[in-house]
Amino acid sequence: MIPEVADLVQVWKTIRGSVEQMLAELSDEQWERKPEGNNAIAAVIEHVALVEKMFLSAIAGQPGPGDVQAPFKASSWSAAQARQQWQESLAFGERVLANVQPEQLSEFALKLRFGELNKRQALAYMIAHTDHHRGQIPLLKRML
Numbered sequence: 194m195i196p197e198v199a200d201l202v203q204v205w206k207t208i209r210g211s212v213e214q215m216l217a218e219l220s221d222e223q224w225e226r227k228p229e230g231n232n233a234i235a236a237v238i239e240h241v242a243l244v245e246k247m248f249l250s251a252i253a254g255q256p257g258p259g260d261v262q263a264p265f266k267a268s269s270w271s272a273a274q275a276r277q278q279w280q281e282s283l284a285f286g287e288r289v290l291a292n293v294q295p296e297q298l299s300e301f302a303l304k305l306r307f308g309e310l311n312k313r314q315a316l317a318y319m320i321a322h323t324d325h326h327r328g329q330i331p332l333l334k335r336m337l
Contacts, residue, residue, distance in 0.1 A: 194291050197298065198316070202290055205320045208327055209283060212238075215330045219337075224272035228336035235270035237333065239263075241326045242278035246285060248319035251303035252312045253289045290316070 194202065216224070216234065227233040232240075243261040250257035264270065293312065302315035310318060 195293065195295055197295070197313075198290050198293050201316050201320060202286070205286070205323065206283075208320065208324050209279075212323075212327050212330060215327075215334065219334070221272035223334075223337050224275060225270045226337055227270075228333060231333060231336060232265055232329075233270050234330065234333050235272050235275040236264040236267065237326050237329055238275040238279050239270065240265060241323055242275070242282040244322050245282040245319055248303070248315045248322075249282070249286045249289045251310075251315055252293065257303075 216238075219234065224235040224238075225233055227236070240261060243258045243264070247257035247261055260266075264275075298313040299311050302310050302312045304310075305318075
């Protein structure tokens with residue numbers, strides 16, 4: 194893995210590790226409970242995993258998952274499924290990012306509502322998105 198990507202992956206893994214520490218003591222029922230007016234933790238984790246897969250797929254030049262908002266539209270969730278998607282996203286990211294070459298980082302990755310991102314920007318945006326939702330976990334835990 195090239196140094197620039199390795200540095201970003203280290204940040205990504207640190208953020209994900211922090212999420213995992215916050216969730217370690219929660220039961221499946223707590224993962225799946227939806228506090229009134231908020232999202233279930235399982236929905237947040239599924240959403241983050243789908244968004245990570247979307248960005249990583251774009252970096253790999255592959256089609257990404259479908260509706261990344263689907264977990265927020267659901268009426269029930271599976272803690273086991275959310276955990277599995279979370280782990281699969283990390284494994285997929287490690288495979289994709291291991292092969293990125295420096296010249297590829299400036300290549301087009303995907304278009305979002307606000308504009309186009311190259312692969313470097315997509316990776317940075319993905320990490321920022323994961324960190325954003327990391328910040329929601331303590332708030333949701335307090336509501337359980």
